[in-house]
Amino acid sequence: MGAFNEILAYLIQTLLSLYLVAMLLRFLLQLVKADFYNPICQFLVKVTNPLVIPLRKVVPGLAGLDLASLLLALLLQLAGIVLLLLINGLGLPNVALLLVWSLLGVIGLLVNIYFFALLAMIILSWVAAGSNNPAIYLLHQITEPVMAPFRKLLPAMGGMDFSPILVFILINVLQIALRHMATGVGLHPALVIGI
16 A cells, blocks of 8 residues: 555544544434533534434434434445545455444444543543533533443442443453454454444
8 A cells, every 4th residue: 555545544534533423422412311502512513414414304313312323423434444445455345244344333433432431531530520611511421321320330439439440341341342243244443443
């Protein structure tokens, strides 16, 4: 692969990963019923609306799930895989395999979002405890539905919350399982964002 192809692949992966994160954050924020008037939510909606609004006419939401955002993330992941395969001069596999690769990539990216959101919440609990920053509030809204069941299993001891350790263990187990599933279906990690 020449330098131009490598630079092009890098730029595609970077831009696509940023947009995919925005799309999946939009999905997650609607799923957890985050504060829509938060400036970060407003930004995510404005950035993703140009692609979500037309798709929403065809794919409506279901029981509070923003299926249009989720489907769009899957399609963007698929388009990214196809572009990277073409840039690298590789042949395209069948559509079913491309869909499986895309699904694994989107799930992997969701797991990574939770990993970094939880890590940020832990750091911010030390540095900016009690802050009213909109980003901290959104991080709390995203992570709390995942953390609550683990807090019941492992309550705070001496004022310290050790439940994030259990969540990190679960996240690592999911990441290992996703990597092995990706390898099992012949997916090269450089082709998919999130794994």
